Amino acid sequence: MASVEHSIEWKAIDVSGRLGSFYDQSSDAFVGYCSLQNLENSKDSINSACQILRCTHINNAIDVLKAIKFHDTLLQSILFGLVKPSGISSVINYNGPIDEYTLFLYYTYEHRQEKLGAITDRKAHRTISPPSDLNNATHMVTEITWGFEILCIIQVLRTESVDQIENLLYKIWNQPFNLDKRSELINNEKHEINKLSNVAIFGSETCTKNSNTLSLLTVLEQLKKWQDNKSFHVPILYRMHSLEDLFKNQSLSKPYFLSNDDSSKIEQIGIMMIQLDNRLKKLQQLFKNRFNDCDNLIYDLWPHDIPDRLGILLSQYDEYRTKLGNILVDVRRGKAHPLPPIPQDKTPLTSSPQAETKPSRVTEFNVLLMGETGVGKSSFINAFVNYLVFDTLEQAEKNESIVLIPVSFLVTTGDQFNEFMVKFGDVDSNENHEHQGQSVTQQCKSYVFDLNETTRLRLIDTPGMGDTRGLVQDEKNLDHILTYVNNLSHLNAICLLFKPNNSQLNIFFRTCVKRVLTYLTPIFYKNVIFCFTNARSTFFAPGNTGLLLRQMMEKEYQNEIPFQNKNTFCFDSESFRYLAARKCHVNFDEFVIQESISSWTTSVTESIRLLRCIRKYEPYYLNDWQSIGKAVLEITMLSRPLMETLRSILYNWKLRETGIVNHRMILNSNFLGSTLCSNCVEKKLKFENRSNFPI
Structure with missing residues (x-):
């Protein structure tokens, strides 16, 4: 584990946090609340910032979130399903292309800051006592920034100049946002903006409830309204202090941060899981569309157990994802993670000499x-x-x-x-x-x-x-x-x-x-x-x-x-x-x-x-037992059979559609009784010179 940080800044995905909320950093969840109303103070602190990013150093959605200051630990929790993405973090589910024709427009507006003065001065142990049951809490929310955030992913047409679009966005952003009252040049800008039809919009849910109907032009026109109307403002940033440091109590749960090496490995697993998630979602949608569109004749030619087999595959995958999430929580808490025993059917399906063989005493x-x-x-x-x-x-x-x-x-x-x-x-x-x-x-x-x-x-x-x-x-x-x-x-x-x-x-x-x-x-x-x-x-x-x-x-x-x-x-x-x-x-x-x-x-x-x-x-x-390194190895080994299974399903699908019903690809997994890889060599010896060793 890396050294402990006493104060952390966390992007607000769960906007239910308030001053005095207790936070478990290992599971990235709020786990309780301590009322501190008499210690709160609030002040308006209006600030806004805009970033326009190009994909020079951005290869995927993870890089986008890193560029807008998401902490690695929070990203891991999103990737492993500990935290449900919402707001701008929903970009993790973005399936569109990210290439040299992609622009990222990020806007953040801060309106108000709330703070616990006595707490941030590390005097909590003199003011309040921690509750007896903290539910593994490691931090307390001591400062909240209110406002809203918007993230637009713009896919520029290949016939257009990315540089010109980027310059246009900078020009608009450096001027007032009430577009209806601006000069005639705005009409030309509106025309250019409307040409950007391939835009994905993510942001604070109070602003983007109907993101499917939002356009980039609508976002630009609504910004002034969102700024002035406080009902659109939500927590966008939490500042939290460790309970151990605040209350000067070494017995409280300690926050842990993984080393850079371990964090990198966990991120690799997470990215792989997101890729598998997206492929499985596409497969589900493909099945749904094809079964709805195909006629009864083609449907009758399909093996009727395909939906069941796909359901089993998805169920096993979800179970494995949940298990990985639990492992990550325990690793953050500094614990080795014992895996639950795999249930075994004690009644053999068939009677065989192997099943009746007594276990070796060696x-x-x-x-x-x-x-x-x-x-x-x-x-x-x-x-x-x-x-x-x-x-x-x-x-x-x-x-x-x-x-x-x-x-x-x-x-x-x-x-x-x-x-x-x-x-x-x-x-x-x-x-x-x-x-x-x-x-x-x-x-x-x-x-x-x-x-x-x-x-x-x-x-x-x-x-x-x-x-x-x-x-x-x-x-x-x-x-x-x-x-x-x-x-x-x-x-x-x-x-x-x-x-x-x-x-x-x-x-x-x-x-x-x-x-x-x-x-x-x-x-x-x-x-x-x-x-x-x-x-x-x-x-x-x-x-x-x-x-x-x-x-x-x-x-x-x-x-x-x-x-x-x-x-x-x-x-x-x-x-x-x-x-x-x-x-x-x-x-x-x-x-x-x-x-x-x-x-x-x-x-x-x-x-x-x-x-x-x-x-x-x-x-x-x-x-x-499970560990980070073992999880990396097993996920890598898991990805190939999973992809082979998906390929087999799609291959059989195509065979059925073309009317070739007498051929079918079947994947058979053969269990190897040996505890060693069959490709690796083993040499066994028995000594005749000595029957017993001094052990």
Whole structure:
């Protein structure tokens, strides 16, 4: 969450607010009222302003509202359906074109300001006491600006000059508005204005009750009337103070503002939802018109369940929108959001062997490994499994080593620095050793270990961050990682791998870690583990990297992610590289041998400690919790099947209209029983060397 603002200015969508009204910023709604009549003061403060905007920096209705000072938080509430658009905010439903021939004419008239003097001086705690039941209120209305607003979207004909129309509007706006009493030039202006027939008008509902019959010329002629007649004036701007600050009471609900990054993601979801809303509305209208116009013969050829299927689609979509709105409210209140369990039909439709199979008693532990390119994630997996199987380096040399991921590296030995290329393990298309600086691992891959009859460990290897192919490749890798994780049923831990002697943390890696943690919720933060590879050089300690990580945790996560000995582990993969080299008949001197033996023993101890740590963590069930990052991913995934469904409906429609009644497109959704994406690779192993692990 970003820092709290004690005072906010909110465009008035709900005009029922009055001085002393309590406001819940998380749901953007008035939730109560405190009578403060003896503290109110009012004064006329006539002011008007006009803006004429072009679409140079405006691509959609959201940009229009931003240009006229709508707060991002209020825009999010409109997009997610928490606030019903009214007045000029109704422009969110505008479906017309916005291009180089579009002009936006915005006019605001302020007539009166009401203010609570004692409140705005932050003396509320001396004057009144807050009610006992505030219904999650975070703010009180302390100032109201009365007047009206008008927003006109003008689509200029392509045969006309946009510059000339813009100059004409500026010229008219800088003169009195009583057009009937102006000079003869006005007739020419009226003629030009009347030529602007493609105009959408939004504004204070007292002025635009019959917006469908209003023209731009009518608006210009009515402005003087609207200014003089106070019955047309409504609240157009609220200034509100936080209750915590006003009453000097830390126990009151605190207002929250999301970070710019989170706000941007929420806005992306909202824009996508508005686009889907508009397409569904068009589809509904299309169905309504076609069913009314088509003759009985064509109607009889249509599948009679189409209206029901469309109704189910719309119902499910509305339910999902409501759920997203509730999630946004809880996120603003600083809460992780548990989703309600999906109801299951306990009575199987058909009797099948699968339905009668008893649930497995095997407990699975899913662990995601992440790190920079070259940190040694794949080597860590190879080393880790060998550390668990063989207690000593001598045992590993005498028995067949386990190579889950092929390794390839150059080693030098002897006084003459003789070079040997070590290649160990079968060729794997998922591992690319040919291009220096690129991530060796090309896609996510799971390695599953049956530790005993009841415990299974899944280590998920991922492409490295900081790829030399650039930020675009890193973004692709990260999207792939999140999509892969989204197919898991649960996650027990994330292991962040580092080298212990870094002078700085890779900037993009920090961004990637932040994005992954945004996909999860703070509930999971205690399940983050720090692992250091090649730690023999720092005496099996975090080294310089540890200080950088501690600073990062304090600054960006306020120590919500613990960085302590209990969740920090130091390994040395060099002892496994020594083992791989020995298997390829490379000889070493006595010093290297003793160092490798000692390193292996220490790494075995750390591996057992890591395994026990993972086992203690409570699993994080991905379907039970929702977050901003997860919502972004799921909405993106939702948009395609929804569009495919709409396309299928329209395609079948056209087939029926052309008389081709024997063909029909049907979308079949096939459930995949696996909790992992079927396109991703999984490798399962069962160790014969060891039946039980010290967990």
